[in-house]
Amino acid sequence: MSVMIKNVGIVGAGQMGCGIAHVCSLAGYKVTLYDLSKERIEASLATINGNMARQVTNGKMGDDERKTALSYITGSTDVQDLASMDLVIEAATEDENVKRKIFGQICPVLKPEALLATNTSSLSITRLAAATDRPEQFMGIHFMNPVPVMKLVELVRGIATGEKTFETAKDFVRSLDKTITVAEDFPAFIVNRILLPMINEAIYTLYEGVGSVEAIDTAMKLGANHPMGPLQLADFIGLDTCLSIMQVLHDGLADSKYRPCPLLVKYVEAGWLGRKSGRGFYDYRGEVPVPTR
Numbered sequence: 450m451s452v453m454i455k456n457v458g459i460v461g462a463g464q465m466g467c468g469i470a471h472v473c474s475l476a477g478y479k480v481t482l483y484d485l486s487k488e489r490i491e492a493s494l495a496t497i498n499g500n501m502a503r504q505v506t507n508g509k510m511g512d513d514e515r516k517t518a519l520s521y522i523t524g525s526t527d528v529q530d531l532a533s534m535d536l537v538i539e540a541a542t543e544d545e546n547v548k549r550k551i552f553g554q555i556c557p558v559l560k561p562e563a564l565l566a567t568n569t570s571s572l573s574i575t576r577l578a579a580a581t582d583r584p585e586q587f588m589g590i591h592f593m594n595p596v597p598v599m600k601l602v603e604l605v606r607g608i609a610t611g612e613k614t615f616e617t618a619k620d621f622v623r624s625l626d627k628t629i630t631v632a633e634d635f636p637a638f639i640v641n642r643i644l645l646p647m648i649n650e651a652i653y654t655l656y657e658g659v660g661s662v663e664a665i666d667t668a669m670k671l672g673a674n675h676p677m678g679p680l681q682l683a684d685f686i687g688l689d690t691c692l693s694i695m696q697v698l699h700d701g702l703a704d705s706k707y708r709p710c711p712l713l714v715k716y717v718e719a720g721w722l723g724r725k726s727g728r729g730f731y732d733y734r735g736e737v738p739v740p741t742r
Protein backbone atom coordinates (compact mmCIF):
# COMPACT_ATOMS: atom_id res chain seq x y z
CA MET A 450 0.00 0.00 0.00
CA SER A 451 2.25 2.74 -1.22
CA VAL A 452 1.96 5.76 -3.51
CA MET A 453 3.39 5.67 -7.06
CA ILE A 454 6.34 8.08 -7.34
CA LYS A 455 7.51 9.33 -10.72
CA ASN A 456 8.37 12.99 -10.27
CA VAL A 457 10.70 13.97 -7.45
CA GLY A 458 11.27 17.58 -6.42
CA ILE A 459 14.37 18.54 -4.44
CA VAL A 460 14.53 21.86 -2.61
CA GLY A 461 18.10 23.08 -2.06
CA ALA A 462 20.78 22.34 -4.64
CA GLY A 463 23.72 22.17 -2.22
CA GLN A 464 25.93 19.14 -1.76
CA MET A 465 23.08 16.92 -0.52
CA GLY A 466 20.52 18.16 -3.06
CA CYS A 467 23.02 17.36 -5.84
CA GLY A 468 23.67 13.89 -4.47
CA ILE A 469 19.98 13.10 -4.07
CA ALA A 470 19.25 14.34 -7.61
CA HIS A 471 22.15 12.19 -8.85
CA VAL A 472 20.83 8.91 -7.39
CA CYS A 473 17.16 9.63 -8.16
CA SER A 474 17.85 10.36 -11.82
CA LEU A 475 19.95 7.20 -12.15
CA ALA A 476 17.03 5.22 -10.73
CA GLY A 477 14.78 6.64 -13.46
CA TYR A 478 12.90 9.36 -11.57
CA LYS A 479 12.21 12.72 -13.23
CA VAL A 480 13.84 15.26 -10.94
CA THR A 481 13.18 18.96 -10.48
CA LEU A 482 16.05 20.54 -8.55
CA TYR A 483 14.96 23.85 -7.02
CA ASP A 484 17.14 26.54 -5.43
CA LEU A 485 17.05 30.30 -5.05
CA SER A 486 19.50 31.40 -7.74
CA LYS A 487 20.18 30.46 -11.36
CA GLU A 488 23.92 30.53 -10.63
CA ARG A 489 23.54 27.90 -7.90
CA ILE A 490 21.44 25.69 -10.18
CA GLU A 491 23.97 25.92 -13.00
CA ALA A 492 26.86 25.15 -10.66
CA SER A 493 24.94 22.20 -9.18
CA LEU A 494 24.10 20.68 -12.56
CA ALA A 495 27.80 20.97 -13.47
CA THR A 496 28.74 19.23 -10.19
CA ILE A 497 26.32 16.36 -10.86
CA ASN A 498 27.65 16.01 -14.39
CA GLY A 499 31.23 15.96 -13.05
CA ASN A 500 30.40 13.28 -10.44
CA MET A 501 28.65 11.13 -13.05
CA ALA A 502 31.51 11.62 -15.52
CA ARG A 503 33.92 10.32 -12.84
CA GLN A 504 31.73 7.23 -12.46
CA VAL A 505 31.87 6.74 -16.24
CA THR A 506 35.68 7.02 -16.17
CA ASN A 507 35.82 4.46 -13.32
CA GLY A 508 33.60 2.07 -15.27
CA LYS A 509 30.75 2.37 -12.72
CA MET A 510 28.26 3.47 -15.41
CA GLY A 511 28.07 3.87 -19.18
CA ASP A 512 28.11 7.22 -20.91
CA ASP A 513 24.60 6.62 -22.28
CA GLU A 514 23.39 6.06 -18.73
CA ARG A 515 24.99 9.36 -17.68
CA LYS A 516 23.32 11.24 -20.54
CA THR A 517 19.92 9.70 -19.83
CA ALA A 518 20.16 10.42 -16.11
CA LEU A 519 21.19 14.02 -16.72
CA SER A 520 18.29 14.50 -19.14
CA TYR A 521 15.96 13.54 -16.26
CA ILE A 522 17.12 16.48 -14.11
CA THR A 523 15.62 19.93 -14.61
CA GLY A 524 16.87 22.91 -12.63
CA SER A 525 14.38 25.49 -11.41
CA THR A 526 14.17 28.72 -9.44
CA ASP A 527 10.37 28.84 -9.71
CA VAL A 528 8.50 27.17 -6.86
CA GLN A 529 5.50 26.62 -9.17
CA ASP A 530 7.55 23.95 -10.96
CA LEU A 531 6.99 21.72 -7.92
CA ALA A 532 3.24 21.55 -8.64
CA SER A 533 3.42 18.23 -10.49
CA MET A 534 5.75 16.46 -8.02
CA ASP A 535 4.71 13.21 -6.34
CA LEU A 536 7.42 13.56 -3.70
CA VAL A 537 9.38 16.63 -2.63
CA ILE A 538 12.55 16.24 -0.57
CA GLU A 539 13.65 19.37 1.25
CA ALA A 540 17.46 19.53 1.43
CA ALA A 541 18.08 23.19 2.21
CA THR A 542 20.29 24.70 4.91
CA GLU A 543 20.10 23.07 8.38
CA ASP A 544 18.13 25.90 9.97
CA GLU A 545 14.61 25.38 11.28
CA ASN A 546 13.47 28.85 10.26
CA VAL A 547 14.70 28.35 6.69
CA LYS A 548 12.90 25.02 6.47
CA ARG A 549 9.66 26.40 7.94
CA LYS A 550 9.72 29.25 5.43
CA ILE A 551 10.24 26.79 2.57
CA PHE A 552 7.29 24.64 3.69
CA GLY A 553 5.15 27.78 3.88
CA GLN A 554 6.06 28.58 0.27
CA ILE A 555 5.79 25.14 -1.27
CA CYS A 556 2.77 23.59 0.49
CA PRO A 557 0.21 25.79 -1.32
CA VAL A 558 1.80 24.76 -4.64
CA LEU A 559 1.96 20.98 -4.08
CA LYS A 560 -0.73 18.51 -5.19
CA PRO A 561 -2.90 17.50 -2.20
CA GLU A 562 -1.67 13.90 -2.48
CA ALA A 563 2.03 14.79 -2.80
CA LEU A 564 4.40 13.51 -0.11
CA LEU A 565 6.84 15.86 1.55
CA ALA A 566 10.11 14.74 3.14
CA THR A 567 13.04 16.45 4.78
CA ASN A 568 16.70 15.48 4.64
CA THR A 569 17.34 17.24 7.96
CA SER A 570 20.32 15.91 9.92
CA SER A 571 18.90 16.59 13.33
CA LEU A 572 15.69 18.61 13.57
CA SER A 573 12.44 17.24 14.99
CA ILE A 574 10.36 15.66 12.23
CA THR A 575 7.21 16.11 14.33
CA ARG A 576 7.86 19.84 14.73
CA LEU A 577 8.71 20.33 11.04
CA ALA A 578 5.61 18.33 10.05
CA ALA A 579 3.48 20.69 12.14
CA ALA A 580 4.75 23.56 9.97
CA THR A 581 3.20 21.92 6.88
CA ASP A 582 -0.38 21.37 5.73
CA ARG A 583 0.20 17.58 5.55
CA PRO A 584 1.75 16.04 8.71
CA GLU A 585 0.43 12.58 7.72
CA GLN A 586 2.26 12.83 4.40
CA PHE A 587 5.51 14.11 5.91
CA MET A 588 8.63 12.30 7.17
CA GLY A 589 12.41 12.34 7.39
CA ILE A 590 14.39 10.69 4.59
CA HIS A 591 17.96 11.24 5.74
CA PHE A 592 20.62 10.51 3.13
CA MET A 593 24.34 10.31 3.96
CA ASN A 594 27.11 12.28 2.30
CA PRO A 595 28.35 11.60 -0.40
CA VAL A 596 24.95 10.30 -1.46
CA PRO A 597 26.07 8.39 -4.58
CA VAL A 598 28.52 6.37 -2.46
CA MET A 599 26.95 5.91 0.98
CA LYS A 600 24.62 2.91 1.30
CA LEU A 601 22.53 4.09 4.26
CA VAL A 602 19.35 6.14 4.45
CA GLU A 603 17.73 6.80 7.84
CA LEU A 604 13.94 6.92 7.84
CA VAL A 605 12.30 8.92 10.59
CA ARG A 606 8.56 9.19 11.22
CA GLY A 607 6.98 12.09 13.02
CA ILE A 608 4.15 11.45 15.45
CA ALA A 609 1.56 11.99 12.68
CA THR A 610 3.32 10.24 9.77
CA GLY A 611 0.87 7.86 8.09
CA GLU A 612 1.59 4.21 7.32
CA LYS A 613 1.15 4.81 3.57
CA THR A 614 3.76 7.57 3.67
CA PHE A 615 6.21 5.31 5.52
CA GLU A 616 5.65 2.40 3.12
CA THR A 617 6.11 4.70 0.13
CA ALA A 618 9.35 6.08 1.57
CA LYS A 619 10.66 2.54 2.13
CA ASP A 620 9.85 1.50 -1.46
CA PHE A 621 11.38 4.72 -2.78
CA VAL A 622 14.65 4.32 -0.84
CA ARG A 623 14.96 0.66 -1.85
CA SER A 624 14.46 1.67 -5.50
CA LEU A 625 17.61 3.81 -5.12
CA ASP A 626 19.50 0.68 -4.03
CA LYS A 627 20.05 2.04 -0.53
CA THR A 628 19.78 0.28 2.82
CA ILE A 629 17.22 1.57 5.30
CA THR A 630 17.61 2.04 9.00
CA VAL A 631 14.64 3.31 10.98
CA ALA A 632 15.26 5.85 13.72
CA GLU A 633 12.85 7.33 16.23
CA ASP A 634 12.26 11.06 16.16
CA PHE A 635 14.79 12.24 18.75
CA PRO A 636 17.47 14.92 18.22
CA ALA A 637 19.91 13.96 15.42
CA PHE A 638 18.42 10.43 15.10
CA ILE A 639 21.01 7.59 15.13
CA VAL A 640 24.00 8.39 12.90
CA ASN A 641 24.47 11.99 13.97
CA ARG A 642 23.66 11.30 17.65
CA ILE A 643 26.79 9.16 17.64
CA LEU A 644 28.96 10.77 14.93
CA LEU A 645 28.66 14.47 15.78
CA PRO A 646 29.69 14.21 19.46
CA MET A 647 32.80 12.35 18.20
CA ILE A 648 33.54 15.17 15.72
CA ASN A 649 32.84 17.80 18.41
CA GLU A 650 35.24 15.97 20.75
CA ALA A 651 37.91 16.02 18.02
CA ILE A 652 37.46 19.79 17.82
CA TYR A 653 37.82 20.04 21.63
CA THR A 654 40.98 17.94 21.30
CA LEU A 655 42.30 20.56 18.88
CA TYR A 656 41.02 23.48 21.00
CA GLU A 657 42.77 22.17 24.11
CA GLY A 658 46.02 21.66 22.23
CA VAL A 659 46.13 17.91 22.65
CA GLY A 660 47.04 17.56 18.99
CA SER A 661 47.26 19.48 15.71
CA VAL A 662 44.71 19.07 12.90
CA GLU A 663 47.06 16.67 11.17
CA ALA A 664 47.82 14.69 14.34
CA ILE A 665 44.13 14.25 15.20
CA ASP A 666 43.12 13.18 11.71
CA THR A 667 46.08 10.83 11.31
CA ALA A 668 45.36 9.34 14.74
CA MET A 669 41.76 8.48 13.85
CA LYS A 670 42.51 7.35 10.28
CA LEU A 671 45.37 5.04 11.16
CA GLY A 672 44.51 4.34 14.79
CA ALA A 673 40.80 3.66 14.39
CA ASN A 674 40.60 2.90 10.66
CA HIS A 675 38.19 5.74 9.87
CA PRO A 676 38.16 6.55 6.13
CA MET A 677 38.49 10.27 6.92
CA GLY A 678 39.86 11.98 10.01
CA PRO A 679 37.15 13.67 12.13
CA LEU A 680 38.27 17.21 11.21
CA GLN A 681 38.45 16.32 7.52
CA LEU A 682 34.96 14.83 7.86
CA ALA A 683 33.68 17.95 9.65
CA ASP A 684 34.95 20.06 6.74
CA PHE A 685 33.29 17.61 4.33
CA ILE A 686 29.91 17.76 6.10
CA GLY A 687 30.11 21.57 6.48
CA LEU A 688 30.97 23.27 9.78
CA ASP A 689 27.68 25.22 9.79
CA THR A 690 25.78 21.92 9.57
CA CYS A 691 27.98 20.37 12.31
CA LEU A 692 27.30 23.34 14.59
CA SER A 693 23.54 23.24 13.94
CA ILE A 694 23.44 19.53 14.78
CA MET A 695 25.37 20.08 18.03
CA GLN A 696 23.00 22.93 18.95
CA VAL A 697 19.99 20.70 18.32
CA LEU A 698 21.53 17.95 20.51
CA HIS A 699 22.43 20.45 23.24
CA ASP A 700 19.02 22.15 23.24
CA GLY A 701 16.98 19.00 22.69
CA LEU A 702 18.68 16.75 25.24
CA ALA A 703 19.65 19.48 27.74
CA ASP A 704 22.92 17.75 28.59
CA SER A 705 26.19 19.71 28.79
CA LYS A 706 28.06 16.83 27.18
CA TYR A 707 26.68 18.08 23.85
CA ARG A 708 27.91 21.68 24.18
CA PRO A 709 29.37 22.82 20.86
CA CYS A 710 33.11 23.47 21.04
CA PRO A 711 33.81 27.26 21.04
CA LEU A 712 36.38 26.69 18.29
CA LEU A 713 33.65 25.25 16.04
CA VAL A 714 31.53 28.34 16.76
CA LYS A 715 34.48 30.58 15.89
CA TYR A 716 35.14 28.88 12.54
CA VAL A 717 31.46 29.19 11.58
CA GLU A 718 31.40 32.85 12.64
CA ALA A 719 34.43 33.44 10.42
CA GLY A 720 32.55 31.92 7.47
CA TRP A 721 35.09 29.07 7.42
CA LEU A 722 32.53 26.39 6.71
CA GLY A 723 34.85 23.69 5.35
CA ARG A 724 35.20 22.44 1.81
CA LYS A 725 32.15 24.24 0.48
CA SER A 726 33.51 27.69 1.42
CA GLY A 727 37.16 26.89 0.59
CA ARG A 728 38.39 26.93 4.20
CA GLY A 729 37.73 25.15 7.47
CA PHE A 730 40.10 22.98 9.49
CA TYR A 731 41.95 22.79 6.17
CA ASP A 732 42.50 25.44 3.52
CA TYR A 733 41.33 24.04 0.17
CA ARG A 734 42.25 27.00 -1.98
CA GLY A 735 45.62 25.63 -3.10
CA GLU A 736 46.55 22.41 -4.88
CA VAL A 737 46.46 20.31 -1.71
CA PRO A 738 44.52 20.92 1.53
CA VAL A 739 46.68 22.65 4.18
CA PRO A 740 45.74 22.47 7.90
CA THR A 741 44.68 25.84 9.32
CA ARG A 742 46.01 24.91 12.80
Ligand SMILES: CC(=O)CC(=O)SCCNC(=O)CCNC(=O)[C@H](O)C(C)(C)COP(=O)(O)OP(=O)(O)OC[C@H]1O[C@@H](n2cnc3c(N)ncnc32)[C@H](O)[C@@H]1OP(=O)(O)O
Binds near residue numbers: 507569592595598640
Ligand atom coordinates in the same frame (compact mmCIF):
# COMPACT_ATOMS: atom_id res chain seq x y z
C1 LIG B 1 25.87 14.97 8.51
C2 LIG B 1 24.81 13.98 8.24
O1 LIG B 1 23.62 14.33 8.37
C3 LIG B 1 25.05 12.56 7.93
C4 LIG B 1 26.27 12.26 7.15
O2 LIG B 1 26.25 12.21 5.95
S1 LIG B 1 27.65 12.07 8.02
C5 LIG B 1 28.89 11.75 6.82
C6 LIG B 1 28.88 10.33 6.40
N1 LIG B 1 29.93 10.13 5.46
C7 LIG B 1 31.13 9.67 5.80
O3 LIG B 1 31.37 9.35 6.95
C8 LIG B 1 32.13 9.61 4.69
C9 LIG B 1 33.47 9.14 5.17
N2 LIG B 1 34.38 9.06 4.03
C10 LIG B 1 34.38 8.05 3.17
O4 LIG B 1 33.64 7.09 3.30
C11 LIG B 1 35.36 8.13 2.03
O5 LIG B 1 36.40 9.00 2.40
C12 LIG B 1 34.70 8.62 0.68
C13 LIG B 1 33.70 7.57 0.23
C14 LIG B 1 34.02 9.96 0.82
C15 LIG B 1 35.78 8.79 -0.34
O6 LIG B 1 36.46 7.58 -0.43
P1 LIG B 1 37.95 7.51 -1.04
O7 LIG B 1 38.25 6.08 -1.19
O8 LIG B 1 38.85 8.37 -0.27
O9 LIG B 1 37.81 8.30 -2.35
P2 LIG B 1 37.66 7.86 -3.82
O10 LIG B 1 38.23 6.51 -4.12
O11 LIG B 1 38.21 9.03 -4.55
O12 LIG B 1 36.10 7.82 -3.99
C16 LIG B 1 35.32 6.69 -3.75
C17 LIG B 1 34.05 6.92 -4.48
O13 LIG B 1 33.40 8.05 -3.90
C18 LIG B 1 33.03 8.98 -4.92
N3 LIG B 1 33.01 10.29 -4.32
C19 LIG B 1 33.94 10.82 -3.51
N4 LIG B 1 33.53 12.03 -3.11
C20 LIG B 1 32.35 12.26 -3.69
C21 LIG B 1 31.44 13.33 -3.66
N5 LIG B 1 31.65 14.42 -2.91
N6 LIG B 1 30.29 13.24 -4.38
C22 LIG B 1 30.04 12.15 -5.11
N7 LIG B 1 30.86 11.09 -5.18
C23 LIG B 1 32.01 11.16 -4.48
C24 LIG B 1 34.09 8.80 -5.96
O14 LIG B 1 33.66 9.23 -7.22
C25 LIG B 1 34.24 7.31 -5.94
O15 LIG B 1 33.12 6.74 -6.62
P3 LIG B 1 33.24 5.45 -7.50
O16 LIG B 1 33.72 4.38 -6.58
O17 LIG B 1 31.84 5.24 -8.01
O18 LIG B 1 34.21 5.80 -8.56
Ligand SMILES: NC(=O)C1=CN([C@@H]2O[C@H](COP(=O)(O)OP(=O)(O)OC[C@H]3O[C@@H](n4cnc5c(N)ncnc54)[C@H](OP(=O)(O)O)[C@@H]3O)[C@@H](O)[C@H]2O)C=CC1
Binds near residue numbers: 686
Ligand atom coordinates in the same frame (compact mmCIF):
# COMPACT_ATOMS: atom_id res chain seq x y z
N1 LIG C 1 26.35 17.97 4.61
C1 LIG C 1 26.07 16.73 5.00
O1 LIG C 1 26.99 15.92 5.18
C2 LIG C 1 24.66 16.33 5.22
C3 LIG C 1 23.65 17.25 5.29
N2 LIG C 1 22.37 16.86 5.49
C4 LIG C 1 21.30 17.83 5.56
O2 LIG C 1 20.92 18.19 4.24
C5 LIG C 1 20.51 19.57 4.21
C6 LIG C 1 21.38 20.32 3.21
O3 LIG C 1 22.73 20.21 3.60
P1 LIG C 1 23.91 20.53 2.56
O4 LIG C 1 23.52 20.13 1.20
O5 LIG C 1 25.14 19.98 3.17
O6 LIG C 1 23.95 22.12 2.67
P2 LIG C 1 24.51 23.17 1.61
O7 LIG C 1 24.88 24.36 2.40
O8 LIG C 1 25.54 22.51 0.73
O9 LIG C 1 23.25 23.47 0.68
C7 LIG C 1 22.08 24.06 1.14
C8 LIG C 1 21.39 24.65 -0.08
O10 LIG C 1 20.10 25.12 0.32
C9 LIG C 1 19.91 26.37 -0.33
N3 LIG C 1 18.86 27.14 0.30
C10 LIG C 1 18.92 27.93 1.40
N4 LIG C 1 17.73 28.51 1.61
C11 LIG C 1 16.90 28.08 0.63
C12 LIG C 1 15.56 28.34 0.29
N5 LIG C 1 14.81 29.15 1.04
N6 LIG C 1 15.02 27.75 -0.79
C13 LIG C 1 15.79 26.90 -1.54
N7 LIG C 1 17.07 26.63 -1.28
C14 LIG C 1 17.62 27.20 -0.20
C15 LIG C 1 21.29 27.01 -0.22
O11 LIG C 1 21.38 28.13 -1.07
P3 LIG C 1 22.41 29.32 -0.67
O12 LIG C 1 23.77 28.73 -0.77
O13 LIG C 1 22.10 30.34 -1.67
O14 LIG C 1 22.06 29.72 0.74
C16 LIG C 1 22.15 25.84 -0.67
O15 LIG C 1 22.19 25.74 -2.07
C17 LIG C 1 20.61 20.08 5.65
O16 LIG C 1 19.38 19.91 6.29
C18 LIG C 1 21.66 19.14 6.25
O17 LIG C 1 21.57 19.01 7.64
C19 LIG C 1 22.01 15.53 5.58
C20 LIG C 1 22.98 14.57 5.47
C21 LIG C 1 24.39 14.89 5.33
